[in-house]
Amino acid sequence: MGNRIRVGFMGNPNCGKTTLFNAYTGANLKVANWPGVTVEKVEGSMKFQDYDLSLVDLPGTYSLTSYTMEEVVARQYVQSDEVDVIIDVADASALERNLYLTLQLIELGKPVVLALNMMDIVEKRGMEIDLHRLPEMLGIPVIPVSARKKKGLDILMHAVIHHRDFMEHQPLIHHHDTQTEHQHQHHKEFVMVYSDEIEDKIDLLKERLRQKYPDLKKYRYVAIKYLEDDEEIKKQYPIETSDILKKSYETQIINEKYDFIEEVIQETLVNKAQKAASTDKIDRWLTDRFWGLPIFLLIMALVFVLTFTVGDWLKGYMGIFLDFISTGMTGLLTAADASPWLISLIVDGIIAGVGGILTFLPNIFILFLALAFLEDSGYMARAAYVMDSLMGRLGLSGRAFIPMVLGFGCTVPAVMASRALEDKKDRLRTMLVTPFMSCSARLPVYVLFSQAFFGKYAAAAAFSMYVLGMAAAIIAAYIMHLMDKRKAENNLLIELPEYKAPGAQTVWIYVWEKVKDYLTKAGTTIFIASVLMWFVLNFGPSGYVSDISQSFGAAVGKVIVPVFKPLGLGYWQLVVALIAGISAKEVVVSSCSVLFGIGNITAASGMTALAAQLSDAGFGPLNAYCMMTFSLLYIPCIATLATVKRESGSTRWMLGAALFQLAVAWAVTFVIYQAGSLLGL
């Protein structure tokens, strides 16, 4: 111990907890304006005065029960002995609801410091909080902070250090008018005092716990949890209670807590009659029963138009730059008299593979920038509401729509976001269909094949992939819903946070993290895959081969090719590219450049070369469309598979899901190719 203090950050979702945590630790954790962003605890550390502080950011929760996964994670940690002090971050503009968690944390019996965040919103609305009366009533230090503007941070940490051993509350000053017949003077001891009926039971339970567990510190907390009929606590500290407890007092306990909170609010919050928040005005449009859906579709369309138009425009320059590097390198290596295989490895393998992927950075950047705006503004939760009736028909809650939208960015965090769904079955189904939502890694495939084969309709062809992916997800969910005998009940329950202008810092962290991920992926997975591909394609049974069709890769591809013939993809090169694409979807593109020996495949001239080569082999726009479709739907990348395995907790389920996606990809592509051929396309 000594000078080490472990601090846990607790708070309701969207209270600015992670922003505050980032402000202290300098960490760049993702924040967004929808409930359920932090799904796991995250640790950081800092030095303050002479103390080593380890800080833990916990998922946002509304209470210390264990009905959702976030609650379970947060509660387990905060109950354990691993926390010395709790910082309870509260959104001051919604103090009433936030105090509920505060009361529960105080009951836990650990030192609690209340950080009042978002005081600026309170002021803007013309409200005032009595910062003297509030700590007096709660018996804990209350520190106003601004996580965004980094104000009050030192004072808060100072309070944490001062209160770390502080178990007894300051004298509490309450004016309860009800006369109590209860035998103890609890009002001096505890912040939250219940009715006599409950206090009597708490005393009985505490006595019994004391006999059986003499070392326990949190008798009152455990006793209250017993009254709430909390399964987990009952398992942890079993005692005989049948003579004391005849029913669950949970509702009564919640009601009494809120009665006390009302009392606190009445005495500490001035001008509660607030001005109509501008959020309500915006919501009148965005959640309108008629306009809500068209506005949502328009916003999504705008996101993709920006991604493709602005992104492609920037990408053009990246392509020219890559051409320059590629030619320059060849010249340099030839001049240095390097052996042909080394030139081939560097130019055709590495520069073509990794460099080709890097040219898509502008598209990726714009897409994530747009998603960051959507997430940080507070619109995401509205999308859940707007899509709720449609999702209800699929047997899913509107909340399942958030992971699906996030899937447009990257499937890995999207699958993780499905944790916010309470129902295990909903969670699995959402995980199963989310990979159909076209992620940014598939974008290079669309851009390459649509621009090479669709000319001025390239953008439309690429955009149709997003619609197709969404349709596949919806139809798959619907079929599963039909097969499911259990009557699905629509239990959407989601907080709609205040709208806010997206913070530059937040958006920057979000986008930078994604760009960094993308660059890392290009430098690791794609680099290795490109080198491997180069070897597989340049070596055959007879050693180094100059004719690619004699290589190992070709041999494997040619075995599998018959399966792909009915899909219009009967080209062993494409089969090899698709197999390689399981490592990361971008690898489909980088492999193509190696396979077809086109170093600058993502630049305009390279695309023309690719189109010419493939056209000679009878590969037309329909085949290109099938290639895009198959890339969209088949087995997701390894990172996604790993995430699905972790989140579902089952390797078998993950493999089943991948097989299902492969089957769907085959079937859909088959239908498109056969129908297209019949129509003579």
Add this chain to the structure above:
Amino acid sequence: MKLIEGETGKSYLVERMRLPVNIDRRLAALGMTGDAKVSVLNKKKRGALIINVRGTRFAIGKHIAENIEVREDMSDGE
């Protein structure tokens, strides 16, 4: 009456809820307790509602809204 029958712009007081325990308790933890004031902010044809309870906005699904009994809040004048 049921909350789902509530009109946009009006306020109601919660009488009781008939929901599965986990949802009931979660709503209660969010402040949806007996006699709590609930304002209906927005409403869709198929029943999802946006409500305001104790200063926080929530979207709730049809099934939940159907199973919350409320009465009109008389103190809530125009």
